[in-house]
Amino acid sequence: MEKQNQHFIQQAYMKGFSPYYFEDNCEKWEKEQIFVLNKQDNSIKQTTVNNVGCRKNYYSVYNENLELDSRIENIFNIVESDFIRFREQLIKIINQINLTNKPGQLNSKYRTTICEYVKLNYIRIPKIMDWIYKEAEKHEKRISEKYKVEYNKYSHQNISVRTMLSLFDVRGKDLAEYFFENDIHFEFFGRTKGTLITSDNPVIFYNDNNPPGLAYDDTIIIFPIDQNKLVKFIKDDGKDKYLRIQDMNYVDKINHILYGNATSEVYGPSSNILSRLNE
Numbered sequence: 001m002e003k004q005n006q007h008f009i010q011q012a013y014m015k016g017f018s019p020y021y022f023e024d025n026c027e028k029w030e031k032e033q034i035f036v037l038n039k040q041d042n043s044i045k046q047t048t049v050n051n052v053g054c055r056k057n058y059y060s061v062y063n064e065n066l067e068l069d070s071r072i073e074n075i076f077n078i079v080e081s082d083f084i085r086f087r088e089q090l091i092k093i094i095n096q097i098n099l100t101n102k103p104g105q106l107n108s109k110y111r112t113t114i115c116e117y118v119k120l121n122y123i124r125i126p127k128i129m130d131w132i133y134k135e136a137e138k139h140e141k142r143i144s145e146k147y148k149v150e151y152n153k154y155s156h157q158n159i160s161v162r163t164m165l166s167l168f169d170v171r172g173k174d175l176a177e178y179f180f181e182n183d184i185h186f187e188f189f190g191r192t193k194g195t196l197i198t199s200d201n202p203v204i205f206y207n208d209n210n211p212p213g214l215a216y217d218d219t220i221i222i223f224p225i226d227q228n229k230l231v232k233f234i235k236d237d238g239k240d241k242y243l244r245i246q247d248m249n250y251v252d253k254i255n256h257i258l259y260g261n262a263t264s265e266v267y268g269p270s271s272n273i274l275s276r277l278n279e
Contacts, residue, residue, distance in 0.1 A: 006060065006073055008124050009053030009200055009267075010080045016087070016226030017198050018049070019269040022191055037259075037266040037274040044271045052265055053200055059124065061158045072161055076120060083117040086110045087225060094188050094229070097242055104242060106186075111240075114231055115179040118223045122175070122203040123164055127263045136160045178214065179221065182233040189228050189245040195273050196224045197255050199262035206257065222254065227269055230254065 011032075015021060020030040032048045059076075060068040093104030122128070136156035144151035173181075204222040205212040212219055221233040245251060259266055259277040268274045 004070075005050070005054040005056060006058040006070070007054040008058055008126060008129070009121070009198075009202070010083070011049040011053075012080065012084050013121075014049040014053060014198070014267055017196075017224075017267050017269055021227060021269065035268050035271050035274055037268070037277065039259075039262055039264050039266065042278055044274050046271070052267065055126075058129070059161050059164070061161050062155075076124070079113075079116050079120050082113040086113040086117070090186060090225065090229065094186070094242065097244075106240070111184065112176075112180065114184070115176040115233075118179060118203055118221065118231070118233075119174075119176040121223065125201050125203075125263070127201050129160065129164060132160045132163050133157070136163065179233045182221075183236040183238060184240045185232040185234060185236070185243055186225075186241070187230050187232060187243045187245050189248070189251065191228050193228075194245075194248040194251040195227045195269060196230060196251060197227075197258055197266055197268040197273060197277075198224045199258050199267060200265040201261050201263050202258065204254070204257050204261055222257075224254070224258065 014034055015031055018031055018034050020026045020033060023030070029048070032050065033046060034049050034052065035044060035046050036052050037044050057068055059072045060070050061072060063069050089110055090106065093106060096102070096104055133156065136159040140156045140159070141151055143149070202223060205214070205219055206222060207213075207216055207219045209218055210216040217235050222230060223232075224230045255273075256277065266274060266277065
């Protein structure tokens with residue numbers, strides 16, 4: 001297998017933060033446009049979703065013939081495809097709420113989908129994977145020196161990907177299962193009122209009273225679904241909710257947390273929105 005770009009932030013997900021996301025009468029290439037802020041030098045550029053949130057063979061593994069194998073990416077593609085159907089369904093529910101002011105209901109299949117998808121966007125980001133790669137490489141070198149065997153530079157890649165898939169149980173539960181047991185709040189606002197951004201580290205762990213870790217029940221997990229919707233996992237009253245955001249200062253606060261949480265790239269629908277994050 002030749003080297004290829006593999007996205008740790010899904011292209012179809014990033015299209016939800018394109019300046020043309022809400023436009024029906026535009027070209028396909030326009031839907032793929034996005035603005036990117038580079039945190040290293042604060043530069044902002046317009047590009048396509050194909051060019052960002054990716055690395056060469058990011059989670060390919062090597063088989064016994066040292067050929068790259070992309071089975072892991074194929075597994076991730078299933079979750080990503082489910083997310084697109086989930087987002088379409090969520091848009092329909094929110095449109096119904098806006099028209100009738102009656103609460104909608106997301107079926108359990110889509111509830112599972114968003115839990116799996118948020119987990120995926122936490123475990124495979126560079127902030128996590130780069131650390132795993134580094135530790136796996138050190139481990140393989142120690143083994144090589146201790147047992148006087150030839151160091152295999154490809155094995156730590158395989159170990160890293162396997163580690164990524166097995167990490168992040170919470171109190172003996174899979175991370176997606178932990179999310180599922182929380183109340184899920186879908187928060188949204190009118191498209192002309194404000195704009196959410198996202199980043200290369202889009203899952204926020206937030207806590208006003210304690211360190212933002214999953215060891216604390218009052219930690220809230222926040223994930224932007226697109227530029228005017230987010231999902232929040234929270235321990236509340238045992239009910240899922242659809243909540244209309246009225247306070248745009250709240251959206252601004254979420255954006256600044258996302259900016260601070262980002263490793264190197266922040267994505268949004270305009271250069272003006274991204275440039276205000278530096279102020």
